[in-house]
Amino acid sequence: MPSLLLRNARIGLGGPIRNVLISDGRIAEVATEVTTGMTTGTPAESVDVAGGTLLPGLWDAHVHMLQWAQTRRRVDVSGARTAREAVELVVPHEGFTTGYGFRDGLWPDAPHKSLLEAAAPGRPIVLLSNDLHTGWFSPAALASIGRGEHETGVLREHECYEAMAALPLPPERELDRWVAEATTAAAARGVVGVLDFEFADNVTDWSRRVAEQRVDVRVACSIPKDRLEEAVGRGLRTGEPVAGSGGLLEVGPVKIFVDGSLNTRTAYCDDPYPGTGARGLLETPPEELAGTMGLAWAHGLRPAVHAIGDLATSIALDAFERVGCPGRIEHAQLLRPGDFARFARPGLVAGVQPAHAPDDREVAELHWPGRTGRAFAYAGLLAAGATLELGSDAPVAPLDPWDGVAAAVARTDDERAPWHPEQAISLPDALAAAARGRRGIRAGDPADLVITAGEPAAADPAALRAVEVLGTLLGGRWTYRQHG
Numbered sequence: 001m002p003s004l005l006l007r008n009a010r011i012g013l014g015g016p017i018r019n020v021l022i023s024d025g026r027i028a029e030v031a032t033e034v035t036t037g038m039t040t041g042t043p044a045e046s047v048d049v050a051g052g053t054l055l056p057g058l059w060d061a062h063v064h065m066l067q068w069a070q071t072r073r074r075v076d077v078s079g080a081r082t083a084r085e086a087v088e089l090v091v092p093h094e095g096f097t098t099g100y101g102f103r104d105g106l107w108p109d110a111p112h113k114s115l116l117e118a119a120a121p122g123r124p125i126v127l128l129s130n131d132l133h134t135g136w137f138s139p140a141a142l143a144s145i146g147r148g149e150h151e152t153g154v155l156r157e158h159e160c161y162e163a164m165a166a167l168p169l170p171p172e173r174e175l176d177r178w179v180a181e182a183t184t185a186a187a188a189r190g191v192v193g194v195l196d197f198e199f200a201d202n203v204t205d206w207s208r209r210v211a212e213q214r215v216d217v218r219v220a221c222s223i224p225k226d227r228l229e230e231a232v233g234r235g236l237r238t239g240e241p242v243a244g245s246g247g248l249l250e251v252g253p254v255k256i257f258v259d260g261s262l263n264t265r266t267a268y269c270d271d272p273y274p275g276t277g278a279r280g281l282l283e284t285p286p287e288e289l290a291g292t293m294g295l296a297w298a299h300g301l302r303p304a305v306h307a308i309g310d311l312a313t314s315i316a317l318d319a320f321e322r323v324g325c326p327g328r329i330e331h332a333q334l335l336r337p338g339d340f341a342r343f344a345r346p347g348l349v350a351g352v353q354p355a356h357a358p359d360d361r362e363v364a365e366l367h368w369p370g371r372t373g374r375a376f377a378y379a380g381l382l383a384a385g386a387t388l389e390l391g392s393d394a395p396v397a398p399l400d401p402w403d404g405v406a407a408a409v410a411r412t413d414d415e416r417a418p419w420h421p422e423q424a425i426s427l428p429d430a431l432a433a434a435a436r437g438r439r440g441i442r443a444g445d446p447a448d449l450v451i452t453a454g455e456p457a458a459a460d461p462a463a464l465r466a467v468e469v470l471g472t473l474l475g476g477r478w479t480y481r482q483h484g
């Protein structure tokens with residue numbers, strides 16, 4: 001790969017101005033003068049960064065890439081304050097219509113198939129909730145997947161996942177193009193890698209994409225629980241490169257669900273949801289969870305355990321201690337006071353999504369009253385010695401790491417006062433958690449880098465969320481460049 005010289009780059013937050021030579025996909029030198037300390041020979045390309053800040057490239061550690069690519073083309077119903085408003089947003093569109101982003105946790109009325117039928121008789125319409133755990137189908141849409149007799153048209157958890165998977169899709173090649181385009185858009189925000197939790201054969205799907213499309217990020221390809229035995233048979237092992245992918249793909253962890261979500265009131269909690277007497281949904285009992293994790297780890301596959309409620313998260317921690325394996329707990333939105341320190345175990349990563357905190361603060365106050373001081377508690381986790389990695393859970397939040405970084409630092413995303421500001425974390429900690437732990441620019445490191453205009457450390461929360469990216473490099477290759 002041709003060498004590249006970045007001149008006059010600010011090295012890290014508030015760092016000095018230096019020149020950085022990139023060669024063979026890695027940082028070769030960091031020096032004060034172009035003619036001093038640099039490898040002999042003229043670089044193939046020399047770019048004056050003009051004081052832009054050079055940072056480790058950012059990862060989104062929790063995405064659903066195919067769903068995100070589709071969502072970029074769906075009707076946005078996230079602003080609906082009632083079920084009827086959501087219907088009004090999709091009715092003007094024609095043909096088979098898919099909407100995305102509704103949150104019914106605070107709605108005064110309930111979604112029902114009859115509302116869609118009354119507004120658009122005979123038309124197939126599907127609305128997917130913001131957290132991906134609820135699908136709202138019209139009668140015609142239900143009939144298209146053989147569920148015409150469903151009583152309400154509102155499908156939750158596994159019933160929702162199965163129904164969405166049964167919907168007709170565009171041709172595979174077109175979907176692959178949409179996904180590839182989404183990676184290019186991500187690179188424009190400084191993203192160099194994603195951990196894809198799509199409910200699919202991700203190793204096979206991404207292998208096909210990198211062979212046929214331009215893919216502008218690295219991808220860790222997760223394995224759904226129901227494909228575990230198949231993965232074992234294929235000899236897949238977490239962290240190993242995927243053959244033939246040119247270094248872009250690696251095998252990810254095995255995804256296992258313990259519970260549901262906050263907005264659907266299926267997160268599994270110690271305390272019942274107000275007015276219901278229900279504590280949420282236990283999707284995988286403790287014995288089954290430990291058994292599945294043990295099977296995965298025996299074959300070199302790390303588990304990634306979805307746990308949102310405090311009881312679910314405690315069950316996940318129990319299983320990690322019992323099996324004795326490394327891995328991830330995804331979300332960890334509500335924690336028992338005594339469980340923070342348990343996240344400090346070696347090899348355990350808390351995969352968290354800070355943009356969810358400002359999105360869900362009202363729902364959390366309603367359904368987790370008196371407990372929100374230990375919800376989305378990132379400062380508490382860091383203080384306890386936990387390893388954090390930031391993600392978006394796109395399409396639950398946009399695939400934009402600066403959105404998550406700003407939310408982690410500011411604990412708000414609008415004019416509202418910070419929510420539990422004691423759980424805010426510093427910008428250096430947030431950026432490290434968004435970069436797989438990388439904190440500096442050092443010779444020998446991979447040249448997966450982002451260049452921002454100005455100094456992010458001086459930006460207020462709004463400016464940080466909208467930070468200007470000048471360029472993104474993946475193994476020394478430009479995947480985004482603002483000019484040129």
